[in-house]
Amino acid sequence: MTKIKQGSGGPVQFRHRMEGLTSLVQNHRHSFGNLSDIVIPEDGRHRHTFQGITTTADGHRHSYSGRTGLNIGVGPNHFHRFQITTNIANGHRHVISGRTTGNIRIGGMVGYKLIIERIVRQKV
Template sequence: MENRLSRKVKSKEQSCLCKQGHASQVRFQHRMSGRTSLTQGHRHRFRNLTDRFIPGRGTHRHTFNGITRIADGHRHAYSGITGPAINGQGPRHFHRFRQVTQVADGHTHIISGRTSVPIRVSGSAKHRHGLIVESIQRI
């Protein structure tokens, strides 16, 4: 029997009922991009968006995953969790990340850096809202 925290997730996206009476769902994520560490004479580029929002006491984190671009005839998958929010939790916050990729062609790389500030990935551009709040339930 598996006991994982992120198996069942209920997402509560911020809704807006503006004066015009329409409801809009708004979702925020962070961009992640850069180059891996140098291993066996090559690097890979990576680019992705953060995934789930993980609330914490006075802060939050995000999960992320992706696949690097091909370099030296192969690519690497990666996944992890960002560090806590830096610079508050408002529109100017970001996260640091550092993760080892999965093995490919007999080696790994490290991806590291900082995310962008939050970006809107869905919902109305006419409104400003808070971040997604997801509750993670143990199954």
């Protein structure tokens, strides 16, 4: 289960990495990548919330947020399955689905995987 401990190096948190490709819609896909957020206890098990923004494809991007399924397994190697649809952009949505990694340990400040894209200006 996800725990927060106080140590000499600051708080240590355990999260799950989530990344992959969206479903194919209108002849394109987007990449996504984020870490799980808040732990939601449920009947002796738990879920996580998550959120993010996809990479740009076909001139647009999608935001998304949701909750994982309940944990599968226990201890540091447990994981979660997830399946949601993105918010509408450019008149359509994509499905995001997969499974998280096992727990990853994050010390100190918790940061999200940032997607940094190069913008190329072209003369019209």
